[in-house]
Amino acid sequence: MAGTGVVETATEQPEQWASRILASAAPLLAAVKRPTVTVESPMNGDVEALQDAVSRVQQLLTSPSADFSHDLLNLIGAIRGYAEMLYEDIELLHPALKSALPALLSAVESSQATLDLSASALSAAKMEAPGVILAVDDMPENRELISRLLSRAGHTVISAVSGEEALELLDTRGVDVVLLDLMMPGIGGAEVLKVMKENPALRATPVIMISGRQDMDQIIACIQAGADDYLLKPFNPVLLQARITSGIERKRWHDREEDYRLQLERNERFIRSTFGRYLSDEIVAQLLENPEGLEMGGDLREVTIMMSDICGFTSLAEHLPPPQVVSLLNRYFEHMTDIIFSHQGTIDEFLGDAILAVFGAPHRLDNDPERAVRCALTMRDAMEAVNEANEAAGLPALQHRIALNTGSVIAGNIGSEQRAKYGCVGHAMNVASRIETHTMPNEILISDATRAQLPDHLFELGEPREMVAKGIEESILVYPVVGLQP
Amino acid sequence: MTQSTVTLLLVEDNEVNRDMLVRRLQRAGYHVLTAGDGETALNIMRQTSPQVVLMDMNLPIKDGWTASREAQLEPRLQAIPIIALTAHAMEEDKARALEAGCCDYATKPVDFPELLTKIAAHHDADS
Numbered sequence: 001m002a003g004t005g006v007v008e009t010a011t012e013q014p015e016q017w018a019s020r021i022l023a024s025a026a027p028l029l030a031a032v033k034r035p036t037v038t039v040e041s042p043m044n045g046d047v048e049a050l051q052d053a054v055s056r057v058q059q060l061l062t063s064p065s066a067d068f069s070h071d072l073l074n075l076i077g078a079i080r081g082y083a084e085m086l087y088e089d090i091e092l093l094h095p096a097l098k099s100a101l102p103a104l105l106s107a108v109e110s111s112q113a114t115l116d117l118s119a120s121a122l123s124a125a126k127m128e129a130p131g132v133i134l135a136v137d138d139m140p141e142n143r144e145l146i147s148r149l150l151s152r153a154g155h156t157v158i159s160a161v162s163g164e165e166a167l168e169l170l171d172t173r174g175v176d177v178v179l180l181d182l183m184m185p186g187i188g189g190a191e192v193l194k195v196m197k198e199n200p201a202l203r204a205t206p207v208i209m210i211s212g213r214q215d216m217d218q219i220i221a222c223i224q225a226g227a228d229d230y231l232l233k234p235f236n237p238v239l240l241q242a243r244i245t246s247g248i249e250r251k252r253w254h255d256r257e258e259d260y261r262l263q264l265e266r267n268e269r270f271i272r273s274t275f276g277r278y279l280s281d282e283i284v285a286q287l288l289e290n291p292e293g294l295e296m297g298g299d300l301r302e303v304t305i306m307m308s309d310i311c312g313f314t315s316l317a318e319h320l321p322p323p324q325v326v327s328l329l330n331r332y333f334e335h336m337t338d339i340i341f342s343h344q345g346t347i348d349e350f351l352g353d354a355i356l357a358v359f360g361a362p363h364r365l366d367n368d369p370e371r372a373v374r375c376a377l378t379m380r381d382a383m384e385a386v387n388e389a390n391e392a393a394g395l396p397a398l399q400h401r402i403a404l405n406t407g408s409v410i411a412g413n414i415g416s417e418q419r420a421k422y423g424c425v426g427h428a429m430n431v432a433s434r435i436e437t438h439t440m441p442n443e444i445l446i447s448d449a450t451r452a453q454l455p456d457h458l459f460e461l462g463e464p465r466e467m468v469a470k471g472i473e474e475s476i477l478v479y480p481v482v483g484l485q486p
Numbered sequence: 487m488t489q490s491t492v493t494l495l496l497v498e499d500n501e502v503n504r505d506m507l508v509r510r511l512q513r514a515g516y517h518v519l520t521a522g523d524g525e526t527a528l529n530i531m532r533q534t535s536p537q538v539v540l541m542d543m544n545l546p547i548k549d550g551w552t553a554s555r556e557a558q559l560e561p562r563l564q565a566i567p568i569i570a571l572t573a574h575a576m577e578e579d580k581a582r583a584l585e586a587g588c589c590d591y592a593t594k595p596v597d598f599p600e601l602l603t604k605i606a607a608h609h610d611a612d613s
Contacts, residue, residue, distance in 0.1 A: 046509060053502050073573075074500045077595040081506035084598060085513065 018057050018072055021079065024107040025054045050082035066173055080108040130154035131176030131248040136166040136192065137210065138184045146179060149237050150244060163187025167195055170202055177247035182211035182218055190222055197226040204254040206247035301411055303360035303424060304372040304450055305432040306345065308379065308402040311441040313353035316396060328395055329353060335382050343375035348423050358424050361411035369406050369453040373481055376402045376444045401443050403436035406450040434469035435478055448477040460485045492609050493517045495536040497527040499545050514602055524553030531563050537609040539568040543579055551586040558587040567608040
């Protein structure tokens with residue numbers, strides 16, 4: 001058998017074919033190298049390409065890839081193409097090549113026929129969960145036997161002659177089950193097992209220990225150290241199959257769990273990126289615990305609505321160059337967003353220079369109105385810092401106003417499947433916006449509905465005003481908030 | 487047939503195979519563009535409108551089925567015939583390729599004269 005003999009594939013056919021192709025390519029390539037043969041362009045490049053493909057087959061034999069048959073098929077296909085091209089060109093010019101090429105072509109053709117058959121056999125066997133088995137045993141006849149028994153069932157068997165080699169292979173190849181001989185020179189089975197269990201990437205790969213009857217104590221120790229099962233020599237073939245099958249199943253379950261975990265992580269990232277703009281981290285965390293809240297449609301709930309805007313911003317913006325307008329707005333929004341999130345408010349929207357936020361959606365807390373008022377006071381106080389920064393940057397100072405109302409709205413994901421956002425709709429939203437138009441610069445106005453839900457004696461309120469607003473039938477009572485009660 | 491003006495796009499991730507097919511197709515008189523994944527293939531189709539696309543189905547980044555389906559959604563790409571290159575053993579891949587909007591398929595390993603016939607049939611039908 002060609003190759004190093006260290007790694008055997010269960011399907012021995014591909015390797016045999018690879019060797020045969022190498023053998024039939026050799027005289028051809030030798031003939032090309034002979035100085036008497038001058039190969040003119042454009043064949044020149046084709047010969048080199050053929051040489052390259054042949055040397056890749058050689059490489060594949062020396063260090064088999066994870067998908068040996070597939071890669072070999074690809075290479076053989078390419079060799080055939082090059083050879084056919086050469087054949088078209090060279091047959092008349094170089095008699096030496098003329099005899100070598102058909103030999104290569106016929107080797108390629110029969111290998112393709114055989115490999116295709118084995119590929120379809122393999123894909124049929126996939127229905128019954130074949131896997132990649134790593135057989136680690138220092139005795140060649142044991143490796144041979146395992147390879148034969150398992151490849152018949154459609155598994156791919158790679159083998160290692162020592163613990164060192166097993167660990168190397170485990171690092172580079174996806175393995176479903178490891179059959180591990182206990183007694184080996186150098187790194188023994190128990191040691192390989194220990195290294196595997198210490199490596200998070202290998203920990204879940206099932207390990208079946210192989211040993212003689214006399215080593216029962218050590219087998220028990222291995223099972224305690226995380227081996228899944230054991231087999232005694234000489235093997236019972238049926239038992240070997242059964243243990244391998246259940247090992248593969250365990251591995252598949254683990255892989256599926258891993259996939260599921262990754263899926264969850266992806267969902268989490270999606271939720272964070274979609275809602276992070278509008279919601280505080282805390283509310284995002286709650287949503288993640290309870291993602292069914294993210295379905296389209298909404299529910300009726302009581303929230304406290306905050307509307308704020310910058311006084312006279314439109315005319316201010318007209319007198320400033322656009323980059324300054326943007327930098328003014330960004331500084332303001334940045335401060336306000338932080339404050340709203342820290343009070344567990346949800347930003348529904350930025351509308352020009354206005355902020356629409358709600359307290360109580362998507363998650364209701366006991367003190368939504370109180371938090372909203374505290375938030376408004378903090379926002380008012382923060383204007384000092386915002387304006388200091390504005391002045392330092394040579395920008396005008398800003399004044400804003402805040403209105404609060406409490407009432408029932410429909411809150412939920414509004415929009416289409418492609419583009420949805422969390423938002424609220426309802427009469428109470430309109431009322432909040434009407435109150436805002438009655439609010440003076442640097443003032444916080446709250447509706448009677450909000451006031452009614454505040455704890456007694458917490459906030460100092462100014463004299464109530466009666467307000468008649470367009471589109472609202474009854475007049476409403478609004479209170480300026482002065483601050484916290486001394 | 488004015489083959490020198492016919493541009494093909496060959497989408498294949500295996501570089502050895504791609505190189506071989508490019509050489510053969512060039513020798514057959516075609517102008518050949520290449521892509522190694524479905525995403526790049528779609529970009530090239532948008533920019534250069536090749537007359538025929540030869541597409542391997544197992545591709546990285548975006549596989550051939552997905553790329554073919556997406557091409558069907560773009561009016562400019564819809565009309566470009568895509569010939570799927572599928573592994574010989576995988577019967578169901580052929581059906582999936584046709585479902586995805588490919589107009590024809592050729593099995594790998596490629597029977598080159600047959601492939602040429604199929605390419606010619608599609609760019610002739612096109613013009």
